[in-house]
Amino acid sequence: MTTETARVEAFSDGVFAIAITLLILNIKIPLPAGGPLGTQLVRQWTSYVSFAISFVFIGIMWINHHRLFTHIRRCDNGLLLLNLLLLLGVTFVPFPTSVLAAHLGQADQRLAAMLYHGTYFFIAIFFNVLWRYATSPARHLLTHDVDTAAIANITRQYAFGPLTYLLCLALTWISVPASLALNNLLACFFALPPEWKRNRSG
Amino acid sequence: MTTETARVEAFSDGVFAIAITLLILNIKIPLPAGGPLGTQLVRQWTSYVSFAISFVFIGIMWINHHRLFTHIRRCDNGLLLLNLLLLLGVTFVPFPTSVLAAHLGQADQRLAAMLYHGTYFFIAIFFNVLWRYATSPARHLLTHDVDTAAIANITRQYAFGPLTYLLCLALTWISVPASLALNNLLACFFALPPEWKRNRSG
Amino acid sequence: MTTETARVEAFSDGVFAIAITLLILNIKIPLPAGGPLGTQLVRQWTSYVSFAISFVFIGIMWINHHRLFTHIRRCDNGLLLLNLLLLLGVTFVPFPTSVLAAHLGQADQRLAAMLYHGTYFFIAIFFNVLWRYATSPARHLLTHDVDTAAIANITRQYAFGPLTYLLCLALTWISVPASLALNNLLACFFALPPEWKRNRSG
């Protein structure tokens, strides 16, 4: 974190932190008038799953954002705008997740799953655009001690994202649960550090 | 970012980040009981547009706030109060945007558009007052290495804002869509950096 | 801002920023089905006043919090707990303000005004307790270059707060509007810097 990128990171942290905390508002409080508490708690199980998955996914996106900015030292107007676009995607996540939670196992579950995968597809695109913009040699936005291998590694892994989400989109026509499983696998992949050993021995 | 202005910027970042993230709460989750998902998703298209436009506008205001404070080094009580006034305008933005989204194409769309332009008119005024207060030579709030040309450039561009929003207000009597198009054009103008080349080659 | 108090201030900034931004959620969006837009916008004027006043008051409390922590250099467990108590008061402010906005001019306006003044009375007490704790000579929480006159000045002015809010409470039995006017006057008093000249020439 350099002085120049400090405020972009602080603002992004704020947006991530709020997006991740607002998720709890989607879980309704069962009232005594609504019947036995146990039944009510169990009936809304999809909203707990939706809460947990959205939380973990936004958290993983935060970790990735954090990771990118450890390499970025300078900040220009283009980076600010691309970062805004990425944050637009992040704050939108609770919407398709809630739609999916409400429609899973219902008639329209395919459309809900497509909206869900489509959102992650666009976020993956935004991550790639931001990263390619920042690492473009002409812009000098990276830290002085550029770790070329680490950067090429991130670029390679990120290119993977949009393709897999397209595959998820296609998979919804065969099996919605299978497409969601693939989506979750991809999240686990992005949760793992691209430079696992460096972080620990650094 | 100096130590003295650090907390004002942190607080402002928080307000911008929350205002921009709360916008998603205005989009309703379509439930299975409400009919086909596709129809429901399409029917509320104005709330997506309203979400995206509010997001981008608050984002652009954040970029401008960020830009001003790269020139401001000191902070006094007057600056704190004027900054609060500006933030009051920022947190108010979701209200006129939602009103406009709900009334666009309806009987009262002119009044809704006037409320919308009026809000931006006041925010533009607050930006000008804050900037003129901070750059007033008597107050010594600017950084030591004042870039006189850059500051005069910002002052000139900002003076432009209130006048154009007044024009938007007048345009609502001829055509509401035209007034909104002009408003959006102005946002694009403020998204561009006044010192485009300096940021990149700095 | 020292390293030791940095995280307390960051956390407090977050709470202030969120409390001040959540206020907009209390303003309802008029829908086309609800009748003419103009009538609907005018009818809920108390919620705009309530929004603006809450915003300004929380803003002034933030400025005062900021002011106190320019003198505080160290942080112990007691200060953390007293700061939490103060933040509890701050996040509670939107509730009595909304109650007052809903009941002004109605049968129960006196009780609503008492709840409102009572909240500020407790916040004023918390500000005094926090400040007296921090300035207690035994605790060494102040900055090295203690400005004894400035500190005595703040102590004197803050002692004023609880007494005036008690007077507001008593005034509700004579005139609710008069008690609210006195409350607002007091807010203006706390918005003015106790060390006006120092800040500007520093």
Added chain:
Amino acid sequence: MTTETARVEAFSDGVFAIAITLLILNIKIPLPAGGPLGTQLVRQWTSYVSFAISFVFIGIMWINHHRLFTHIRRCDNGLLLLNLLLLLGVTFVPFPTSVLAAHLGQADQRLAAMLYHGTYFFIAIFFNVLWRYATSPARHLLTHDVDTAAIANITRQYAFGPLTYLLCLALTWISVPASLALNNLLACFFALPPEWKRNRSG
């Protein structure tokens, strides 16, 4: 706070600050149409208690999080993920607290109390896992000037947490109020600093 942990702490502060501020949204605004204001204010007393207790508990968790990170100097991917898990617990707190507030004294109060204690049980587990991960000698995440006694002290006290929450869970079968009293006692215990004297004389 080191540069490396700065952004994790900033993000966590944001999540804590928002979770603690969202609590006020659970208190409903009594309207004139709902009957006498006094009656309405008194009737919802459980939501004030729920607000105050959630606020204090999240505040105490923030103080503990702050305390742990004064000892942690480095940050790796595992710590980021464990920290996310802990924050997941923190943002979930308002839900069981509201459920308990709604069901206290009703037929299902035991189940509501079990959900409540269970949440704190998991949070206590997450605190222990995070702390043991960070203090594991192989990972070198601690500050250079490790205070071995203070660290062993925290480890010992934290191990206490999950056990006591299990006891609270068991106690619900004998007396729900007694289990809640024990839960609150434990919160007071964690509010006290493990290194009381060091903080003050440091």
